[in-house]
Amino acid sequence: MVSYALRRLLFALVTLWLATLLVFGALLMIPGNPATTILGINATPEAVAALEAQLGLDKPPLQRYLSWLGGVLHGDLGQSIRYNLPVSRLIASRLGITLPIVAGSLILATLISIPLGILAARRAGTWVDVGISTGALLGLVLPSFWVGLMLIYLFIVWLKLPLPSSFPIRGWHVPAEALAAMVLPVLTITLARASLLVRMVRGSILEVLSQDYVRTAQAKGLSERVVLYKHALKNAALPVVTVLGLEFAQLLIAAVIVETVFGIPGLGALSLTAISARDFPLVQGVVLTLASFIVGLNLIVDLLYGYLDPRVSYQ
Amino acid sequence: MTKAELRTPNAKGPSRWRRLTPSLRVGGLIVLGILLMVVASWLNPKDPNATSADRLVASSATHLLGTDILGRDTLARVLAGAENALYVGLVAVGIGLFMGLVLGVLAGFFGGWLDQILTILLETLYALPALLIALLFGAIFNPGATTSMVAIGLAAVPAFARVARAGVLAVKAQPYVEAARALGMGNGRIMLRHVLPNILGPLVVQASLAFAASILAEAALSYLGLGTQPPTASWGRMLREAQSYQELSPWPVVWPGVAIGLAVLGFNLLGDGLRDWLDPRGKR
Numbered sequence: 001m002v003s004y005a006l007r008r009l010l011f012a013l014v015t016l017w018l019a020t021l022l023v024f025g026a027l028l029m030i031p032g033n034p035a036t037t038i039l040g041i042n043a044t045p046e047a048v049a050a051l052e053a054q055l056g057l058d059k060p061p062l063q064r065y066l067s068w069l070g071g072v073l074h075g076d077l078g079q080s081i082r083y084n085l086p087v088s089r090l091i092a093s094r095l096g097i098t099l100p101i102v103a104g105s106l107i108l109a110t111l112i113s114i115p116l117g118i119l120a121a122r123r124a125g126t127w128v129d130v131g132i133s134t135g136a137l138l139g140l141v142l143p144s145f146w147v148g149l150m151l152i153y154l155f156i157v158w159l160k161l162p163l164p165s166s167f168p169i170r171g172w173h174v175p176a177e178a179l180a181a182m183v184l185p186v187l188t189i190t191l192a193r194a195s196l197l198v199r200m201v202r203g204s205i206l207e208v209l210s211q212d213y214v215r216t217a218q219a220k221g222l223s224e225r226v227v228l229y230k231h232a233l234k235n236a237a238l239p240v241v242t243v244l245g246l247e248f249a250q251l252l253i254a255a256v257i258v259e260t261v262f263g264i265p266g267l268g269a270l271s272l273t274a275i276s277a278r279d280f281p282l283v284q285g286v287v288l289t290l291a292s293f294i295v296g297l298n299l300i301v302d303l304l305y306g307y308l309d310p311r312v313s314y315q
Numbered sequence: 316m317t318k319a320e321l322r323t324p325n326a327k328g329p330s331r332w333r334r335l336t337p338s339l340r341v342g343g344l345i346v347l348g349i350l351l352m353v354v355a356s357w358l359n360p361k362d363p364n365a366t367s368a369d370r371l372v373a374s375s376a377t378h379l380l381g382t383d384i385l386g387r388d389t390l391a392r393v394l395a396g397a398e399n400a401l402y403v404g405l406v407a408v409g410i411g412l413f414m415g416l417v418l419g420v421l422a423g424f425f426g427g428w429l430d431q432i433l434t435i436l437l438e439t440l441y442a443l444p445a446l447l448i449a450l451l452f453g454a455i456f457n458p459g460a461t462t463s464m465v466a467i468g469l470a471a472v473p474a475f476a477r478v479a480r481a482g483v484l485a486v487k488a489q490p491y492v493e494a495a496r497a498l499g500m501g502n503g504r505i506m507l508r509h510v511l512p513n514i515l516g517p518l519v520v521q522a523s524l525a526f527a528a529s530i531l532a533e534a535a536l537s538y539l540g541l542g543t544q545p546p547t548a549s550w551g552r553m554l555r556e557a558q559s560y561q562e563l564s565p566w567p568v569v570w571p572g573v574a575i576g577l578a579v580l581g582f583n584l585l586g587d588g589l590r591d592w593l594d595p596r597g598k599r
Contacts, residue, residue, distance in 0.1 A: 011435065015435060018439040019442060022439065026452075026454070030455050031456075138576070140579075141527075141580040141583060142572065142579075143535060143538075143572065143575050143576075146554060146571075146576075149558055149572070150568075150569075152561065153568070157561065157562045249444070253447075257446070257535050260538070268539075271450055272540065274450075274454070275458060279454075283451065286450065287443070287451055291442045291443055291447060294441075294443075
């Protein structure tokens with residue numbers, strides 16, 4: 001187990017290192033002089049020279065990469081050109097908005113999908129199952145941002161609910177308003193992402209219920225409740241944990257997109273501003289941060305999987 | 316009359332259709348519908364970009380699905396969007412399939428250190444969803460249809476490679492590969508003649524699922540402004556534009572979403588159906 005964990009950790013670190021190479025290498029692909037590209041053709045030569053120095057363009061690529069990587073390891077992602085603030089500080093403040101949305105959606109999606117999945121599996125083939133499965137399929141094929149647009153229409157334009165249509169400028173200093181602004185985004189992402197979980201829980205339980213030991217338990221005369229909760233659920237949890245972990249990464253990406261629908265100034269808005277301003281250090285920082293989250297989550301899922309299922313081979 | 320005589324070729328038609336799984340039938344029909352939308356878009360005399368004085372019409376005889384704030388016909392734009400979605404899907408899936416196939420076959424066939432290096436590279440790519448690659452490309456070049464297609468394609472590579480690699484590992488152990496090797500066939504010929512034809516099935520399934528995913532990704536990127544640029548009609552772009560006057564008329568927001576949902580559903584069902592159909596164990 002320990003050697004398996006260490007191998008997985010090493011693998012994740014190598015993956016992250018390769019990601020830094022990709023993210024840094026992208027800068028080298030900018031056609032022409034990046035400083036001119038970022039500042040535009042009307043920039044003064046002095047401004048270009050200053051930015052060149054700031055980006056370290058006067059040094060060879062390898063040296064630039066090493067000093068950038070050294071900074072990244074210390075949590076220093078460089079200086080944003082658009083905001084003239086440290087990239088890490090910008091990202092940290094936006095994560096304070098995006099992560100609560102992601103966490104809220106994940107919790108809500110789990111709370112909704114596990115009972116629904118169990119219900120659909122227990123009533124497999126009935127109209128309850130058909131209803132739940134159809135709903136889950138809809139959530140899977142409809143784009144999350146469109147679901148968000150529909151919710152805005154339903155709740156704000158049609159039902160005229162007093163939900164704020166944007167995030168308060170003072171952010172978390174006004175907790176009630178900030179929370180209210182998160183209701184619709186969380187609901188949107190939950191609706192869009194719970195679908196996969198429902199399908200997974202349902203399929204996983206049906207699979208386990210067809211196993212021999214479940215039949216044995218039933219033959220012993222155990223009640224349906226005991227069979228389901230003591231025998232089936234535990235064994236059905238394994239694939240669900242995996243999906244949950246992968247879901248988190250999907251949720252993060254969905255949150256970045258859905259934020260835009262609701263005008264929430266999270267990581268999504270930050271990355272779009274960075275793109276339009278050609279703020280390359282900021283783009284690099286956002287991409288690297290999100291990629292690190294995904295690698296970290298994959299690592300956790302792998303470790304959990306090895307812990308939950310002793311049969312996983314630690315080759 | 317004997318039983319054998321009863322089975323005329325004519326009787327085969329409906330039974331072959333009925334033998335297909337429901338998801339294959341429904342998925343196939345929807346995908347066919349999307350293709351017909353593209354044809355309809357070519358035959359449609361209405362220019363999807365032509366503006367008119369009929370603004371924000373909900374539905375009328377001349378504008379079945381209504382018009383947007385510039386008076387453009389929503390139906391014409393949804394049909395043109397189908398062409399755009401299929402085009403982006405084809406290019407993106409093409410990139411993903413080609414690169415994934417090459418990398419997956421190499422990793423599976425040769426194994427060893429090559430396999431390990433490729434696995435780590437693909438794992439890295441896996442940590443970069445289409446949105447992140449599109450962000451990087453959008454910063455380097457200008458955001459647009461090309462960068463979004465390449466981003467979606469690159470993001471699809473790991474899944475294709477995984478399917479190809481697993482297929483190769485299974486095929487490699489088959490006696491006919493051993494026989495080919497014993498006959499003195501080279502690696503290249505074995506891969507092309509024996510391995511490739513036998514892993515095509517799962518790859519076709521993956522291509523259909525990836526097509527659905529790339530339609531969703533294209534819509535999201537275009538919605539964010541990182542994909543197809545105006546005035547080209549794209550479902551995601553239409554949603555982005557329609558959001559700003561949503562409280563005046565919901566219809567320009569509704570229809571592109573319905574189109575995306577249908578297209579994604581069609582390709583997903585087709586992929587699921589093909590998987591069941593190709594699975595010799597016939598699980599369902």
